[in-house]
Amino acid sequence: MATNLGIAGLGVVAQGFLDLASDSQEELESIVGHAVCLKRVASRRPRSEADLTHIAFSTDLNDLASDNELDLVIELIGGTDAAYDLIKRCLQSGRGVITANKAVLAEHGNELLALARTNQVPLGFEAAVAGGIPIIAPLKTGFPANGIRWITGIINGTCNYILTAMARDETPFDDALRTAQELGYAEADPTFDIGGMDAAQKLAILVALAYDVPISVDDVYCEGITDLTIDDLKHAEELGYTIKHLAIGRVVDDSIDMRVHPALIPVNNLIAKVDDVENAVQCGTENAGVLRFMGPGAGGHATASSVMADVVNIASGLYRQPSIGGRKLAIKPIDSIEGSFYLGISAADKPGVIASIGETMARHDISIASMIQKKEESDGAADDAHIPVVILTNAIVERELNQALVELESLEDIAAPIKKIRVVDFE
Ligand SMILES: NC(=O)c1ccc[n+]([C@@H]2O[C@H](COP(=O)([O-])OP(=O)(O)OC[C@H]3O[C@@H](n4cnc5c(N)ncnc54)[C@H](OP(=O)(O)O)[C@@H]3O)[C@@H](O)[C@H]2O)c1
Structure with missing residues (x-):
């Protein structure tokens, strides 16, 4: 035979x-x-x-x-x-x-x-998905006794390489992207990677396996990393966070929350330490706590080792075809999700501005967990007349935050748009 x-x-x-x-x-x-x-x-x-x-x-x-x-x-x-x-x-x-x-x-x-x-x-x-990391097999057969509460992942090596270079070496975005291309990490046309679509496709596959729903990329909320600045990464670090391009999948209130976007992750979370082109997938489970899978998300030999795992399973007769699409769940709109937010505001450098930001937030029942306000060199967040003000909110439903942001952006002393980055802290 x-x-x-x-x-x-x-x-x-x-x-x-x-x-x-x-x-x-x-x-x-x-x-x-x-x-x-x-x-x-x-x-x-x-x-x-x-x-x-x-x-x-x-x-x-x-x-x-x-x-x-x-x-x-x-x-x-x-x-x-x-x-x-x-x-x-x-x-x-x-x-x-x-x-x-x-x-x-x-x-x-x-x-x-x-x-x-x-x-x-x-x-x-x-x-x-995730090249050399064996994540499909565990999702297919490794969790029979473990309901999967959530999945988070760094599943695009190009984004992770760029964000690592910006955070660690203060390399400007365009330079980091160029190096990623020279090293063969990014495609000649990198739009798919830095725009988040590559991660969205991978997340849709992981979520389908984890929750027995159809693969549905169009339902993944998708933001890339092109708006991030070195200042954002520095400010996040001062607040105790790292910014990563994160994929998130979970079932909340019988709906699927499926999204890829930049996220502030607490620096002590292991996934915050996954740098360069490395990938990671974390699964929060009912009975085994948080399971973590980390390793090379690309590369000829690493990816081929996952292909070989399939060859061995199939040739040995051990392969079990996954079932997906058995459940039809509604999609949870991004603005219905509750969480904390990083707000990057470019505010006029004059008295009273901080007070009016605080009043507007209070009127919308948004409490402030931390704030940084300082005059500094900036790579785009502020000009001579403006200073960066960074706010970390307490938990709020995004729709309610959005209403406050519209009001804040209409203030004469605040330059629109205000940058909004979601904080993710599942444990
Ligand atoms: N590279 C990685 O690290 C990695 C990681 C995870 C997953 N993957 C996935 O693995 C797959 C292969 O990636 P790769 O990096 O090996 O790609 P690649 O280096 O571009 O190789 C693709 C190969 O397929 C050939 N080819 C393309 N279209 C063809 C067609 N219509 N008919 C006949 N031959 C055709 C190409 O020929 P020519 O070069 O002569 O045109 C080339 O030999 C992709 O789906 C990719 O997303 C790759």
Whole structure:
């Protein structure tokens, strides 16, 4: 008996997989209990670095879907259209699939997972969220006795790299982004990462698994990191917080709270210490407290190790297809969520302004937990006539805060817009 594999793509992750497969062939076969053979690779063009001795190569992805010798096809081309067609054809023809592609799952995951179940073939996607961190398997099978109260995660390495460089080295945003691109962390077009969409796609997958709801990216509230300044990060630190781009998923009042946005996290929270391109996912559980998963969210070998975990599970017959979409829950609007907030206000440098901010907040029943007010060099928050005033509020429903902000922004002595960053402190 043998499990025969085909691979679509010859890029970073595929090369990582080829390396791991050749380095761990014997170990792999001893865990699985039979031979695991890479039979075919299809990609747009061959690459001289890839050793494809004894492996059939073609430039036509259809050769993978139609090769009846293959038991499993590993989709590593990325994107949505061609990947969707390939995965669908393989599942329809009774071939199992493994994919590292969160984009195709975010767009077509409900259909593809249903197709896999109908055809009783596996569709593995351990590598699709948080690269080398094994988080899909625990969410699928590791929590039977543990209701998941909440999930929080740093699941976009590019955002985390940029925010770390801004906080630690005071590197301006644009410079940090340029370095991330030079180091291969960020795409040539980084909009998807820094705008939050990449994290939103990954969160939608995690939430679907954790709460048995459909994958629904459009329902994820999404903010990126482009408005953050070095001053914001410095002020947050003075208040005892680190700013991270955070993904949050939980069920509140029978509704799904699903959002990605910059968040102030207390510095003593372990996730606040996850720096550079590292990823982390934390799950607050009913019976095991907070479970933490941290590690490399990307990289050829790290991501390929998650692909390999799926290969081992599927080839050993241990793979259990997750069920998602069994529950239909309402989406909790972002402005109905209660929490504390960081407010960055650019206020006229003259007497009485702080008092009028305080009066407006008090009229809206918003109490102030801390305040920083000082004249300082700024990278955008203030000019000569204005000084930064930073307020940390006590808990308030966001809708009520928004009403106060409209009023504050209409004051002559306050420059609009006021920056609002949510504080997240689940433990
Ligand atoms: N890189 C990471 O660290 C990482 C981490 C987690 C998940 N992932 C996911 O893993 C997947 C692969 O990522 P990657 O970084 O390995 O990508 P990559 O380096 O860009 O490799 C993609 C490969 O697929 C080929 N390809 C693309 N479209 C094709 C098509 N229509 N037909 C035939 N071949 C095609 C490319 O060929 P050409 O280069 O010749 O065009 C290339 O060989 C993506 O879904 C990505 O989101 C990657």
